[in-house]
Amino acid sequence: xxxxxxxxxxxxxxxxLAARWIVAHVPDGAQGGHRLLENGExxxxxxxxxxxxxRFSGEVAQxxxxxxxxxxxxxxxxDALSDLDTTMLGVDCGPAWAKGRVWPQSYVxxxxxxxxxxxxxxxQKRFAFAQLLCNGITSALPIASLFYREWGETxxxxxxxxxxxxxxxxxxWLGPAYRSGGMVCTAPxxxxxxxxxxxxxxxxxxxxxxxxxQAGRFGGLVQGMLAPDRVETCTxxxxxxxxxxxxxxDVPVRLHMAQGLMEREAVARLHGTTAPQWMAGFGALTDRLxxxxxxxxxxxxxxxxxxxxxxxxxxxxxxxxxxxxLNSFARVRAMGIGIGxxxxxxxxxxxxxxxxxVMAARMMGDSLDQTGPQQMFDAxxxxxxxALRRPDLGRLMPGAKAxxxxxxxxxxxxxxxxxxVRSLVLGATGRVTRAVFVDGRLSMREGAVAGMDxxxxxxxxxxxxxxxxxxxxxRTWGHPAESEIFPPxxxxxx
Numbered sequence: 332x333x334x335x336x337x338x339x340x341x342x343x344x345x346x347x348l349a350a351r352w353i354v355a356h357v358p359d360g361a362q363g364g365h366r367l368l369e370n371g372e373x374x375x376x377x378x379x380x381x382x383x384x385x386r387f388s389g390e391v392a393q394x395x396x397x398x399x400x401x402x403x404x405x406x407x408x409x410d411a412l413s414d415l416d417t418t419m420l421g422v423d424c425g426p427a428w429a430k431g432r433v434w435p436q437s438y439v440x441x442x443x444x445x446x447x448x449x450x451x452x453x454x455q456k457r458f459a460f461a462q463l464l465c466n467g468i469t470s471a472l473p474i475a476s477l478f479y480r481e482w483g484e485t486x487x488x489x490x491x492x493x494x495x496x497x498x499x500x501x502x503x504w505l506g507p508a509y510r511s512g513g514m515v516c517t518a519p520x521x522x523x524x525x526x527x528x529x530x531x532x533x534x535x536x537x538x539x540x541x542x543x544x545q546a547g548r549f550g551g552l553v554q555g556m557l558a559p560d561r562v563e564t565c566t567x568x569x570x571x572x573x574x575x576x577x578x579x580x581d582v583p584v585r586l587h588m589a590q591g592l593m594e595r596e597a598v599a600r601l602h603g604t605t606a607p608q609w610m611a612g613f614g615a616l617t618d619r620l621x622x623x624x625x626x627x628x629x630x631x632x633x634x635x636x637x638x639x640x641x642x643x644x645x646x647x648x649x650x651x652x653x654x655x656x657l658n659s660f661a662r663v664r665a666m667g668i669g670i671g672x673x674x675x676x677x678x679x680x681x682x683x684x685x686x687x688x689v690m691a692a693r694m695m696g697d698s699l700d701q702t703g704p705q706q707m708f709d710a711x712x713x714x715x716x717x718a719l720r721r722p723d724l725g726r727l728m729p730g731a732k733a734x735x736x737x738x739x740x741x742x743x744x745x746x747x748x749x750x751x752v753r754s755l756v757l758g759a760t761g762r763v764t765r766a767v768f769v770d771g772r773l774s775m776r777e778g779a780v781a782g783m784d785x786x787x788x789x790x791x792x793x794x795x796x797x798x799x800x801x802x803x804x805x806r807t808w809g810h811p812a813e814s815e816i817f818p819p820x821x822x823x824x825x
Contacts, residue, residue, distance in 0.1 A: 332737070333395055333766055333773065339500060339781025341771045344392025345376045351740065352751045353402045354708075355383045356726035365709065365726075367752065373402055375733040378550070378771040383727050399741035401751045404727050405469025405734040405767060406681045407715025409585070409644035410623045410673025413459045413473030413492065415796045418676060420803075420817055422652045427593065428516045430816050431807040432478055435516045438806040439525070446479040446802050451795050453491035458792050460492075460501045461783045463679050464775040466761035467736035469768075470502040470715065470724055472585055472621070472644075474675060477560055478806070479799060483509040483534045486541050497549035498782050500774030502734065504583065504719065505553060506542060509534025510560035511569045514597060516808045524563065524597055531569045535559075539576050546582075552770060555582045562588035562606040563597040570615045577619045583719060585621040585644070589628040607632040607641075616641055621718050623673055625663070626655050633666055642669035642718040645710060647688035649676045660692035661701035671715035672707070680761040681711055682738075689756065704756035733771035739763045 336342050353368040374382040374391060382389075424430045434443065447455070456473065463471050473492065477483065484507035496503040511531030514522045535557070542555030557573050557580075559565050565573075565586070577584045588594065588606040595605065602609040608631060610616050618640030625633070625643045636643065645657060657663065663670055674684050685707040692702035716725030723731045740751050742763045748754045755763070767775040778785065800817065804810045 332397060333776055335393075336773050336776075338773055338776055338779060340773065341377065342375070342393065342773070345374055345381060345390065347387050347391045347394040348373045348375070348402060348735070348737075349386070349394065349396045350400045350402045350737075351398065352400070353383065354404060354727060354752070356404070356728040356731070358728065365705070365712070373727060373735065375735070375768065375771050378733055380727060380729055380731045380733050382729060397737060399739070400765065401738045401740050401755060402727070403467070403736045403738060404712045404725050405736045405769065406467050406711045407470040407671060407719070407725055408463060408468045408674050408679065408681065409472050409621050409642075409671045409715050409718060410474050410646055410675045411459075411463055411468065411471035412475070412675060412677050412679055413456045414475035415455050415458075415792055415799070416677035417476045417478060417799070418649065420800070423820075424817050426520070428520060428522060428808055431803040433514050433516045433522060434478075434806055435808040437810070439515055443481050443806070445481045446799055447795070449487060452488040453495070454791065455795065456488070456492040457495040457499070457783070458788050459677070459679070460495050460499050460503075461780040461785060461788065462677065464499065464501055464767050464769075464780055465764060465778055466679050466681055467738065467764040467767060468674070468679060468681055469734040469736065469774075470719070472504045472556055472583075474558075474585075474673075475508070477508060477510065477513075479802070482530065483507060483560070486537050489541055490545070493545045493548055493553045496553055499780055500552070500769045500772045502552050502769055503554070504556040505545065506538045506556045506558045506582075507534070508558045508560050509538055510564035511566045512564050514563070514593065519808060522593065522597070524601060526566060528566050528568060531566065532572065535569060535572060535576065539580065542580055542582060550770060555580060557582060557584045559584070559586050561590070561594060562586055562610070563594045563601070567613050570610065571613060574615050574617060574619070577617075582619070583621055584619050585623070587623050589622065589632055590624040590626060592627070595627050605629055605632050607635045611635045611639065621671070623675065624650060624657070626650055626657050633663065633668060636668045637666045640669070642671055642714070644673040645670050645688065646673040646675040646684070647691045648674065648680070648684040651687050651691050656691040656695050659695035659697050659702075660688065660706070661697040664706070669714060669718055670710050671718045672711040678761070682755060682759055682761040682763070685711060685756045704753045707756060708752060733768050735768040736764060737766040739765045
C-alpha cells in the first residue's frame, strides 16, 4: 500500500487515493456533516484536499487504489499522552497516596528531583508521537504526568517535542505544563495542598515565551497552547493570568478539572465549591477552555460549561478501567456542550477509546440512537477541530488540510464486516491503521514512521519505564519496596 511514495514526504503532484469507503464531509447546513461515500476518491495536492467524490476526472500525477479500506479524517486527540504511561501502574494498585501518586512529606523535605534525564524526556515524547501516528491520530495536544517531575515541565523538553513533531510529521499544540502547588501526603490517607504561587507564575511566563518562539514552525504543524496542571494545583491569580494570556496569544487552554474525588475534595476545602463554579466566579471559564474529563461534574458545573462554551475532552477508556464514566455523553451533547476525544493513556488507541465510549455511554443510560459509533466518531474528528477553532481539520472536503487516516477493513480479524464505521469502532482497534497523512505528508505506513526505528524505540521505552518504576519508593509514603507498591496480578511461582 503506497509503496512508491516516500515515507516522511509529500507526494509529488496531485495524488488520488481510491477506496471502497470514504468518510466524506458535507459543509455545515441542513444536510451537513460526515457522509459515507462508497467507491470514491480523495485527491490531495500539497497540504490540502483538492477533491472528494466519485472518480476524479481531472489530471493526477498518480493514483492509488487502496482497495477494501476506510479513508477517514485523521483523529484529533485533545488529551494525548506524551510520556510513558505512569497511570497504568496505578489502575489496580491503590490508594493513590500509598502508590507513589502523591508526594509524601519526606520526599518533599528531601527535595523533589527529575526522575528522567533531559535525553529521556525528549525520547519519550518522540516515542509517544510515533504511537499516536500509528493509531490514526493526526492532531494532538500532549499531556504528561507531573508526579515524577521536579515541579513542572521545561521549555527545553518542549523545544525537543517541537522538533520531534516536525521530524515525524504530527500536528501538535504544545506548551509546558505549569502549576502553583500540589498535594502532599503528611500521614496515611491525609493529603494537604502546598502552594508556591510565584513559581507557578514563572512557569506561565516560560510557557508564553515558548509559544512566541515556536508557534507556526514546520509549516504550521506546531502551534501553542497553555497547559496549567490540574485545577487543584492552581491559584486564582495563575488562572486569571493564564486566560488573559490565552486571549492575547489566541491559543487554547487545557485544564484538567471535575475529574476525580481527590480534586473535588481538595477544591471544596480550598474554595468551598466545585472547580467549575469556583472558576466561573472570577471569569476563568471561556470558550478557549478544553477541560478533561468531567466525570465528577455536577448539573450546575455542566450548565456553566454550556453557558461559557467550555469543551470537554472525553477520555472514556482510561476512566472505564477504574469503573468511572461521564454521565452521560448524550446528556452533555443535548446541553449544547462541545465534546472532543482524548486518549490519555498508552497505547493511544483512539478506535478502542471510541468503542469504550459507546459502551460506557449506553451503560449510563444513553439509548442506541443517542450514542453510537457515529456520534463518538464525530467527537474524535469534528468535535476536536471545533475546540481548536480549526474548520480545516477533522473533515475530508475540498480546502481542508490533508490530514488522513487509512483503516484496513479487509483485516482477517474483522469478519464478518458490516457498516465500515460501525465495524471499525465496535469491532476493531487502532492496529488496523495502515497509513496516515498529515498536512499532505505520508507520516506513517504499515507501522513505520519516518526517522524512527519502532522496534528499537519499543525496547528503549521499556527500559526507561522500568528505571522509573525502580524510583517509585523514593516518592511513596513509607518508602515500601517496588514489589509492594506494584504487586503482580498473580503471585510469582516459587
